[in-house]
Amino acid sequence: MLKKLTERIYYMPHSKETDRPVLGLICGDKYSLVVDAGNSPAHAKEFMEAVSKLDIAPVKYLAITHWHWDHVFGIETMKLITLCHIKTRERLDYMQKLSWDDKALEERVRSGEEIEFCSEMIKKELPDRDGFKLGNADISFDEKIEVDLGGTTCIIVNIGGSHSEDSSAIYVPEDQVMFLGDSISPDLYSGERSYYIDKVISMTNKIKKYDTKTYLSSHDEPESSESLLEFLDELERIGGFAGEKAKFDNVIDEFVKIYGKEPNEDELFYIKTFINGNINKS
Numbered sequence: 541m542l543k544k545l546t547e548r549i550y551y552m553p554h555s556k557e558t559d560r561p562v563l564g565l566i567c568g569d570k571y572s573l574v575v576d577a578g579n580s581p582a583h584a585k586e587f588m589e590a591v592s593k594l595d596i597a598p599v600k601y602l603a604i605t606h607w608h609w610d611h612v613f614g615i616e617t618m619k620l621i622t623l624c625h626i627k628t629r630e631r632l633d634y635m636q637k638l639s640w641d642d643k644a645l646e647e648r649v650r651s652g653e654e655i656e657f658c659s660e661m662i663k664k665e666l667p668d669r670d671g672f673k674l675g676n677a678d679i680s681f682d683e684k685i686e687v688d689l690g691g692t693t694c695i696i697v698n699i700g701g702s703h704s705e706d707s708s709a710i711y712v713p714e715d716q717v718m719f720l721g722d723s724i725s726p727d728l729y730s731g732e733r734s735y736y737i738d739k740v741i742s743m744t745n746k747i748k749k750y751d752t753k754t755y756l757s758s759h760d761e762p763e764s765s766e767s768l769l770e771f772l773d774e775l776e777r778i779g780g781f782a783g784e785k786a787k788f789d790n791v792i793d794e795f796v797k798i799y800g801k802e803p804n805e806d807e808l809f810y811i812k813t814f815i816n817g818n819i820n821k822s
């Protein structure tokens with residue numbers, strides 16, 4: 541099912557069942573561009589079939605937000621000209637050498653390379669992985685790349701963040717829409733969920749350079765700029781407060797001293813997540 545966001549932008553909503561992310565479609569006068577490849581050949585096929593029913597310019601490009609499995613497993617099925625950051629490409633090069641059978645997945649979970657949750661979701665989304673082939677990029681960029689679709693521009697820009705350093709946003713200036721991938725989420729691959737204040741600040745500064753009305757994160761509903769910028773400000777506030785500290789109790793004591801109240805549930809979660817980041821760094 542595709543939803544229309546603006547005159548030229550559509551998206552297929554995320555689904556929690558097998559952790560399918562949002563897939564996007566940006567339509568120009570000459571060409572159209574897809575955002576992210578989906579978490580399996582079936583996901584990619586479902587999306588492309590829905591897209592084929594629209595009266596739009598030919599779908600030519602695929603922009604990848606970052607290397608995680610749920611965003612790239614459909615690359616081979618989509619058969620488009622695939623664009624991604626150079627570090628995403630390097631990860632895809634590496635992932636192409638891996639086996640994706642149960643045994644290999646379980647081995648990587650044991651060694652800490654793969655997350656249990658992702659392994660379970662891969663098994664659920666793709667029970668039969670015989671013959672599964674991971675695609676790769678055709679064009680990679682360092683800082684950013686602009687694609688002119690005819691009357692509509694896609695600026696694909698590396699914004700980094702805690703989640704994955706290769707994270708790229710796809711910004712459409714004409715419609716003031718930005719696809720964020722998972723960039724505003726914490727790091728999930730270093731044990732406990734972790735935010736890093738320096739990475740959060742650098743990412744937020746890059747996001748704020750572009751005048752945006754609507755943001756799409758991969759595992760969420762579309763969000764207004766007021767709501768997203770408020771979240772990022774809150775994240776920076778808590779991250780700045782946690783600073784370089786690595787002891788949870790000290791941070792809570794200081795929070796109570798300064799704010800005259802106990803942190804609420806959200807504040808507590810973010811404090812913990814920034815402290816995890818500080819522990820990872822030290």
Ligand SMILES: [Zn+2]
Pocket residue numbers: 606608703704722
């Ligand atoms: Zn991710």
